Amino acid sequence: xxxxxxxxxxxxxxxxxxxxxxxxxxxxxxxxxxxxxxxxxxxxxxxxxxxxxxxxxxxxxxxxxxxxxxxxxxxxxxxxxxxxxxxxxxxxxxxxxxxxxxxxxxxxxxxxxxxxxxxxxxxxxxxxxxxxxxxxxxxxxxxxxxxxxxxxxxxxxxxxxxxxxxxxxxxxxxxxxxxxxxxxxxxxxxxxxxxxxxxxxxxxxxxxxxxxxxxxxxxxxxxxxxxxxxxxxxxxxxxxxxxxxxxxxxxxxxxxxxxxxxxxxxxxxxxxxxxxxxxxxxxxxxxxxxxxxxxxxxxxxxxxxxxxxxxxxxxxxxxxxxxxxxxxxxxxxxxxxxxxxxxxxxxxxxxxxxxxxxxxxxxxxxxxxxxxxxxxxxxxxxxxxxxxxxxxxxxxxxxxxxxxxxxxxxxxxxxxxxxxxxxxxxxxxxxxxxxxxxxxxxxxxxxxxxxxxxxxxxxxxxxxxxxxxxxxxxxxxxxxxxxxxxxxxxxxxxxxxxxxxxxxxxxxxxxxxxxxxxxxxxxxxxxxxxxxxx
Ligand SMILES: *[C@@H]1O[C@H](CO)[C@@H](O)[C@H](O)[C@H]1NC(C)=O
Ligand SMILES: *[C@@H]1O[C@H](CO)[C@@H](O)[C@H](O)[C@H]1NC(C)=O
Ligand SMILES: *[C@@H]1O[C@H](CO)[C@@H](O)[C@H](O)[C@H]1NC(C)=O
Ligand SMILES: *[C@@H]1O[C@H](CO)[C@@H](O)[C@H](O)[C@H]1NC(C)=O
Ligand SMILES: *[C@@H]1O[C@H](CO)[C@@H](O)[C@H](O)[C@H]1NC(C)=O
Ligand SMILES: *[C@@H]1O[C@H](CO)[C@@H](O)[C@H](O)[C@H]1NC(C)=O
Numbered sequence: 287x288x289x290x291x292x293x294x295x296x297x298x299x300x301x302x303x304x305x306x307x308x309x310x311x312x313x314x315x316x317x318x319x320x321x322x323x324x325x326x327x328x329x330x331x332x333x334x335x336x337x338x339x340x341x342x343x344x345x346x347x348x349x350x351x352x353x354x355x356x357x358x359x360x361x362x363x364x365x366x367x368x369x370x371x372x373x374x375x376x377x378x379x380x381x382x383x384x385x386x387x388x389x390x391x392x393x394x395x396x397x398x399x400x401x402x403x404x405x406x407x408x409x410x411x412x413x414x415x416x417x418x419x420x421x422x423x424x425x426x427x428x429x430x431x432x433x434x435x436x437x438x439x440x441x442x443x444x445x446x447x448x449x450x451x452x453x454x455x456x457x458x459x460x461x462x463x464x465x466x467x468x469x470x471x472x473x474x475x476x477x478x479x480x481x482x483x484x485x486x487x488x489x490x491x492x493x494x495x496x497x498x499x500x501x502x503x504x505x506x507x508x509x510x511x512x513x514x515x516x517x518x519x520x521x522x523x524x525x526x527x528x529x530x531x532x533x534x535x536x537x538x539x540x541x542x543x544x545x546x547x548x549x550x551x552x553x554x555x556x557x558x559x560x561x562x563x564x565x566x567x568x569x570x571x572x573x574x575x576x577x578x579x580x581x582x583x584x585x586x587x588x589x590x591x592x593x594x595x596x597x598x599x600x601x602x603x604x605x606x607x608x609x610x611x612x613x614x615x616x617x618x619x620x621x622x623x624x625x626x627x628x629x630x631x632x633x634x635x636x637x638x639x640x641x642x643x644x645x646x647x648x649x650x651x652x653x654x655x656x657x658x659x660x661x662x663x664x665x666x667x668x669x670x671x672x673x674x675x676x677x678x679x680x681x682x683x684x685x686x687x688x689x690x691x692x693x694x695x696x697x698x699x700x701x702x703x704x705x706x707x708x709x710x711x712x713x714x715x716x717x718x719x720x721x722x723x724x725x726x727x728x729x730x731x732x733x734x735x736x737x738x739x740x741x742x743x744x745x746x747x748x749x750x751x752x753x754x755x756x757x758x759x760x761x762x763x764x765x766x767x768x769x770x771x772x773x774x775x776x777x778x779x780x781x782x783x784x785x786x787x788x789x790x791x792x793x794x795x796x797x798x799x800x801x802x803x804x805x806x807x808x809x810x811x812x813x814x815x816x817x818x819x820x
Pocket of ligand 3: 542
């Protein structure tokens with residue numbers, strides 16, 4: 287079998303359609319094959335009370351806000367590159383995705399970030415949408431190329447003014463801002479200057495940018511996320527062509543890169559990102575945290591890997607896959623070093639931390655964000671020793687598949703809908719990482735559809751929230767959840783094809799509520815009594 291077929295790779299960040307297409311060709315989706323998996327632990331759900339209300343007449347779609355602690359935060363989110371548009375207004379320069387989307391074939395429908403949502407101009411309206419749904423919080427990212435069009439140096443006052451205005455409007459509306467500093471939004475000039483994340487020069491420039499944000503916004507912003515799901519997009523940027531800069535080992539049959547090294551660059555970029563995180567957190571804690579009284583963390587893409595069988599080989603494969611994706615970032619920020627499995631498999635290919643770096647990383651988060659939207663089976667890959675050109679995706683020695691005995695793990699419209707996986711993620715954080723405090727920093731479902739009748743998405747939220755409640759009843763320390771995404775946007779490699787918004791955004795950027803927006807409103811503002819579509 288060709289390597290591209292053996293390695294079925296899905297991404298939360300850059301939507302790698304190649305892997306999906308191969309998968310769908312092998313096992314076309316049929317409704318009968320989907321639905322809940324045999325792995326689903328229904329005894330857990332039984333612990334949840336029988337729903338007392340309904341949504342659109344269906345009890346199964348009802349989730350009671352009272353099942354969550356009163357302090358639990360419900361929010362929705364956007365990203366600058368996906369939703370702001372206004373790509374070159376008020377001094378903003380090219381970010382990685384502005385430049386990458388100009389590459390032939392990089393974006394499925396040939397679009398670019400300028401088609402995404404127009405949030406830059408319509409944020410007052412978007413904040414009203416958050417208010418209307420009864421959201422407590424809003425997670426968004428600050429565009430580095432807007433703040434520093436030259437990458438570093440003098441801050442662009444127009445960008446400060448813009449984000450100040452967004453933040454003030456949120457505060458006036460009683461909505462707590464959560465700011466993400468880095469969402470693949472590197473100024474292209476720094477990519478050209480020194481190769482971006484491949485260079486340790488990235489660290490100081492990131493800290494310079496972070497400092498400007500803490501200083502300008504931190505009096506009102508109490509929740510910071512340094513990096514969002516770098517553990518997901520770096521491999522797709524440095525061992526595949528699905529995120530910029532799209533580098534990988536020459537001659538890889540399935541990615542067709544023009545330069546790079548899939549066996550080292552993802553780890554080097556990850557290392558620099560972790561060091562940049564630690565340096566920014568160090569700065570925040572020394573100069574800002576005492577006065578501003580905020581918290582700072584990192585968000586991790588957490589795909590659950592379920593062993594395909596109960597064999598120790600498959601369990602080992604799932605553990606390695608988790609170490610190489612999740613442990614890769616969580617163990618350094620909690621304990622100051624990489625997982626031992628990565629160190630022994632990679633040897634010299636994995637950079638190491640000095641004692642000082644390790645000490646700075648150790649405990650460098652107040653919370654961990656979990657982007658936990660999907661699950662896949664992992665099985666032992668006995669072909670792994672036979673790979674001529676090793677790389678990040680081969681290093682795990684795990685093969686991924688969405689099918690067990692011919693049955694799909696869940697419905698698929700881009701990512702697999704596997705609600706029970708969320709409870710497993712929360713259980714893993716509880717047992718493996720001593721129940722470190724978390725937020726579910728992204729939960730959402732993409733559909734190839736502009737329709738406002740997104741009953742599939744409503745089912746996604748209702749089912750995932752039931753397992754979120756179950757995970758919290760097991761004892762998981764979860765402080766809030768963010769719906770991905772508030773509005774439709776530019777979905778990187780899939781352009782405008784995949785839609786994630788609670789609000790549909792039409793060609794004129796007009797917002798239209800979907801059923802999912804009504805579902806949130808129903809849960810958060812009317813105690814489950816509002817059941818008609820307005
Ligand atoms: C299901 O969850 C319950 C409670 O957490 C546990 O006792 C039981 O062993 C689980 N069953 C399976 C099949 O995983
Ligand atoms: C960016 O660099 C250019 C040329 O070096 C300079 O003229 C400009 O003032 C710089 N802008 C900012 C915002 O630093
Ligand atoms: C790889 O890229 C080159 C240059 O863009 C192109 O000519 C070639 O057809 C591509 N090969 C494959 C297998 O996609
Ligand atoms: C390695 O690949 C060769 C050629 O495809 C095959 O004959 C051999 O069985 C493989 N070895 C292992 C350990 O999978
Ligand atoms: C969504 O659209 C993309 C691009 O056309 C396609 O590759 C994918 O198969 C579609 N997904 C579904 C579930 O129809
Ligand atoms: C919502 O409904 C539950 C019972 O269904 C009730 O206990 C609770 O007081 C209600 N909350 C509000 C704010 O009306």
